Structures are given as C-alpha cells and as structure tokens.
Amino acid sequence: MVHPIERLRFVARAGWAGPTELAVEAAYALAELAEQEPAALVPACRRLLERNPGYAPLWWVAARVLCAGDPLEEADRCAGQLEDDRTEELLEEALAGRRWIRHGGVAEATTADVVVVSVDGMGPTGMIIDGDDRGVLEAAAVAGTDVWALSGTGRVLPARLWQALLERADMPPPPSRTAASSWFEPVSRSPVVAGLSAVARVAGPLGIVGVFEALAGCDCPEPPELLARW
Structure with a gap:
C-alpha cells in the first residue's frame, strides 16, 4: 500500500496533469494523510502549493481541508465535487x-x-490562463466578441487567498530545509494573469453567470495557515 506521503509526492511532481486532476489526487491523498498523520496536513498542503502555486483548485482543496472539523470527510467531499463537475x-x-x-x-x-x-x-x-490563450483574448478584443471564462469547481478563490496565490506564484522556490521536506522540493511556475474586464460571462459548476456573481458564489474559506508567509 502506498503511503499518503508518497502519493502526495507523486501529485506534487505530476507535471502532466491539469488543475482538476491534480486537485482530485491531492484530495484523496490528503484524506489518507488526515486519517494516518493529521498533524502533517498543514506542511503537506504548503508543500503542494509551493510546487503548483498557480492552480486554484489545489488552494481550494487545501483551504477546505484545513478548515474542516473532519478533514478526512471534507477531503473526500472535495474529490467528489471535482469529479462530478458539470x-x-x-x-x-x-x-x-x-x-x-x-x-x-x-x-x-x-x-x-x-x-x-x-x-x-x-x-x-484577475484570472489565470494558459499563456497560449493570450492571443485569442486579444483577438476577441479586436473583434468585439464576447469572452466567456470556463471556471470549474474550485477555481474561484476569495480575495485574501487569491492574493496569497499570486504572491506565492511570484516567489522564487525556497531551498529544501530538511531531508524530510526534500520530497516536495518546489519549482517555480508563474501563472499568466489576465484581467476580468473583457469577460462577459463565467461558466461554472452552478451555471452561466456574470463575473460578480461568480466571485460572490465562492465556497472557499481562508485558513490563516495559507495566508501567512511560510
């Protein structure tokens, strides 16, 4: 049986996966960790985010797990919501x-x-997009075509957690502190941030809404463990 730390190590280094896939794997691994080593949840979440700072669903999973009364149950719930995203x-x-x-x-x-x-x-x-999509955004602006943002489960963050993501994404990776933490040795991955002014609608798990409604409907807490610098 794979230890949850090893599973998290795999998730942290899974450069092939997108935000949702990584978040699902992270949620299941954190559920196992919550059951076996609950004291390790905070450092594990931080190392995951150091490795993939521009993926909002990872912040969403980490925040909800750290704020939950029952982290194991919440991690499973997060995984289910991500997998059932319509x-x-x-x-x-x-x-x-x-x-x-x-x-x-x-x-x-x-x-x-x-x-x-x-x-x-x-x-x-703002919103985090693939660098290759800058061109189509610029084309839409020139053509006067409506832009819809596809923002699935876990991709909308509250203000302070969003700011923490932006700051973390711009930070150079800190050196490994101990042998125990080296399995999460971070790499720098800077997101491409675009403004929201061109976005007419946001497609999310609850339907097609305006930008303000999408931001107001955020279901993510802001745990102090992820807001403080670490």
Missing part, C-alpha cells in the same frame, strides 16, 4: 446553436459569437 456540459448547453471557439486569431474571433477561455483560477483582480 461545468463543461453546462457550457455546451448554454452555447448550443451558437458559434464559439477556444483558439484562433482575429479572423476566427470575428466570425464567432463567443470566445471561451479556460482558467486555472479566478479572483477579484
């Missing part, structure tokens, strides 16, 4: 009969009704 389906239903694109230049954006941009995270001052 955001993609809701987006396709809302855009049925309309022309929409995810990639392309001005020519494609001009003929589209909506440009959809996937986000790794969203907060009051």
